[in-house]
Amino acid sequence: MASTLLTPKHVTYIQSLDTKRDRLDYHLTEHLRLSGIYWGLTSLHLLNHPTALPRSETIAFVKSCYHPSSGGLGASPGHDPHLLYTLSGIQVLATINALDEIDCDKVVEYVSKLQNPDGSFSGDEWGEVDSRFVYCALNTLSLLGRLDDAPSVSVEGAVGFVLRCLNADGGFGMAPGAESHAGQIFTCVGALKIAGVFEKSLSEDQVNLLGDWLCERQLPNGGLNGRPEKLEDVCYSWWVLSSMAMIGRLHWIDREKLVDFILSCQDEENGGIADRKGNVADVFHTVFGLAGLSLLGYEGLKEVDPVYCMPKEVTDKIVWNHRKTPTSQSL
Amino acid sequence: MASHGISRSEYAAQSRDEHLREKELKKIKEYNELAGIVQGQRLAKEYTLDALEGTARLLRLNPEYYTIWNYRREILQQVLLVKYSPPEIAPSPTSTSTETDPEVHETEQDPEEVTKSLHAAYTSKATLHLKEELAFLLPLLSSFPKCYWIWNHRLWTLQRATEILPADKAGIFWQEELGLVGLMLRRDVRNFHGWMYRRFVISNIESPRRKNVSSDEVENSSSKDTSLVEQEFAYTTKMVQGIGGMSNYSAWHNRSKLIPRLLSERNYGSQERMDFLEDELELLKRNISTNPHDQSLWFYHRWLIYSNTITPDRDTPDAISPAMSRGTKLLMLAAEIGNLQDLLEAHAECKYILKALVEYVGLSQRVRKDPKDPDGDEDEEEWTEDDEKKQREDARGWLARLISIDPMRKGRYQEILRGLED
Numbered sequence A: 001m002a003s004t005l006l007t008p009k010h011v012t013y014i015q016s017l018d019t020k021r022d023r024l025d026y027h028l029t030e031h032l033r034l035s036g037i038y039w040g041l042t043s044l045h046l047l048n049h050p051t052a053l054p055r056s057e058t059i060a061f062v063k064s065c066y067h068p069s070s071g072g073l074g075a076s077p078g079h080d081p082h083l084l085y086t087l088s089g090i091q092v093l094a095t096i097n098a099l100d101e102i103d104c105d106k107v108v109e110y111v112s113k114l115q116n117p118d119g120s121f122s123g124d125e126w127g128e129v130d131s132r133f134v135y136c137a138l139n140t141l142s143l144l145g146r147l148d149d150a151p152s153v154s155v156e157g158a159v160g161f162v163l164r165c166l167n168a169d170g171g172f173g174m175a176p177g178a179e180s181h182a183g184q185i186f187t188c189v190g191a192l193k194i195a196g197v198f199e200k201s202l203s204e205d206q207v208n209l210l211g212d213w214l215c216e217r218q219l220p221n222g223g224l225n226g227r228p229e230k231l232e233d234v235c236y237s238w239w240v241l242s243s244m245a246m247i248g249r250l251h252w253i254d255r256e257k258l259v260d261f262i263l264s265c266q267d268e269e270n271g272g273i274a275d276r277k278g279n280v281a282d283v284f285h286t287v288f289g290l291a292g293l294s295l296l297g298y299e300g301l302k303e304v305d306p307v308y309c310m311p312k313e314v315t316d317k318i319v320w321n322h323r324k325t326p327t328s329q330s331l
Numbered sequence B: 001m002a003s004h005g006i007s008r009s010e011y012a013a014q015s016r017d018e019h020l021r022e023k024e025l026k027k028i029k030e031y032n033e034l035a036g037i038v039q040g041q042r043l044a045k046e047y048t049l050d051a052l053e054g055t056a057r058l059l060r061l062n063p064e065y066y067t068i069w070n071y072r073r074e075i076l077q078q079v080l081l082v083k084y085s086p087p088e089i090a091p092s093p094t095s096t097s098t099e100t101d102p103e104v105h106e107t108e109q110d111p112e113e114v115t116k117s118l119h120a121a122y123t124s125k126a127t128l129h130l131k132e133e134l135a136f137l138l139p140l141l142s143s144f145p146k147c148y149w150i151w152n153h154r155l156w157t158l159q160r161a162t163e164i165l166p167a168d169k170a171g172i173f174w175q176e177e178l179g180l181v182g183l184m185l186r187r188d189v190r191n192f193h194g195w196m197y198r199r200f201v202i203s204n205i206e207s208p209r210r211k212n213v214s215s216d217e218v219e220n221s222s223s224k225d226t227s228l229v230e231q232e233f234a235y236t237t238k239m240v241q242g243i244g245g246m247s248n249y250s251a252w253h254n255r256s257k258l259i260p261r262l263l264s265e266r267n268y269g270s271q272e273r274m275d276f277l278e279d280e281l282e283l284l285k286r287n288i289s290t291n292p293h294d295q296s297l298w299f300y301h302r303w304l305i306y307s308n309t310i311t312p313d314r315d316t317p318d319a320i321s322p323a324m325s326r327g328t329k330l331l332m333l334a335a336e337i338g339n340l341q342d343l344l345e346a347h348a349e350c351k352y353i354l355k356a357l358v359e360y361v362g363l364s365q366r367v368r369k370d371p372k373d374p375d376g377d378e379d380e381e382e383w384t385e386d387d388e389k390k391q392r393e394d395a396r397g398w399l400a401r402l403i404s405i406d407p408m409r410k411g412r413y414q415e416i417l418r419g420l421e422d
Ligand SMILES: [Zn+2]
Pocket: A233, A234, A235, A236, A275, A285, B004
């Protein structure tokens, strides 16, 4: 079992992702491709290999996912626009400082149109509502520097919707009334942080309840699960951990044990990180494993922003440094 | 690209097996050919039954291909699930001038009757197509119960029923859906898509609507006559016991969400609310004493205690008994702390008991700081500084034990401990 981070293997692993066209999963996951680029690119940045993916090809791919008629981005060329992939595309461009490659006004327009009268956002024109999409919307707008400057978006309404997803156990669900879930907590707390209203929205009691719910996710093997009575998983470890970082309760879990758990999920032979020890690695768990290690202060990794899951130096430059109140310092 | 639970060794063995590799390459070819055809048809804006069948084949291979679900809905909207538009019935040219023509008189139909029977024919055809669509989704949902897009599409189909069918006919679809959700939840009592979907179906039965809005708007708008809150509450009573005695966080959660509405619909006064709270606490006491390590129970217990003791500084309208006096709150807390201390005798190493004790002692200290009730008829026990000291001492002891039996979370316990010092 690996007890250190296998950086060179992970870099090679990510670089080789696009060469696996002889495997069925490569084709079956085309609907995730643009997010895959974001996961891979962020991994490489955290690993201090920011240029390991060719910049011009990356930009070209993002642009090939863009729909000029609506302003949204799809997962791959020929795939419909969706907020999930619009965010991924903007995150990629923001990370490599290439936001001027795309018509940002049009993207803002796309995002704006998806807000519903109750403040929530739909994922696309078909209308699915989920608190995750509020995060996608606010995140995208803030990366574009348009959070306070998107004419038809009501940040207040979005915040109101997120707060209606808050549960008595301190967590958040995918819609009002829905059970708390770590992924949803990450997006809801993140949305409130991006809107700059987290501190005034939750009472000390509520933050403590949330912190308690989150720290109870750590299981004896060090990994974290996403809901009570579920198995540990590297991706959930990130969503729980980043939420704990956002509310300043990172010290409520055992860091060492979590570090060991994430390291144990590495594929020592081919690189990459899996959901659990001994399983097949993928780029999704790779980025969340690395981001988790970064939050835990693992040596040699670039600092990650728990709100954005992007390199902190990038979000500082394009988001936090422009804020009147330096929200990032309260993290 | 995002896989869960696939063993590396099995995957590696598959990769080495020549025969399997060949099969995989063949599958890739077939899949990509099919995907190419379907995407080509979409680009050509082909809205035909043939194209619809193509999407079905592709989605069975890959239900995560969201764009194809979109295409499928476009086809359905244009071909099988078209909105009804009454035909323009041109006034019969003969109707005014042919009084004398016996033939016409016999065959001529009342235009209203014609419209009616056309609409009936439309309704039965549309009903059939909606049923077919739901039947197509059922096996997919069974094989991929966590795929968002399938649940979405199913919801879309039902909403389409509301849009294109008369209200009574659409209502049948939603009613039947409740049966399916019940089945899905019996298979996986924690599937949160299932629970979410159930709430959505319920709110649609309670107040049918035409547009996809978030569920809380509906919760507030449904009227009492159509409310299913009693039925749903009974459902959680059954489900909290779990299937085969398994605990069920989701069911407890749902119960906590239903109670405020239940009580307001029952028009409960303060005594009835107090009784209700006592019954819930009793139910918990029984459950916890048989299974003190079940965290779902503790979550619910804490909700009961918290929401009924802390005067909310934010609007949290979920207290069962909001009118409790300071004295009653203190009595309730003292009773719970007493129960827990008894329980601790039998389960000295149960961290949940210890955590609850620490929290409830903290809560009673806070309640004690509340101003005394103005009418002064508090049935509060004497509370001295010594009692206070003793309780803090107990709390320190419990926290020390927590740190030793649950060291992973010692940071949290130490923080509470420090709070006790000042
Ligand atoms: Zn995972």
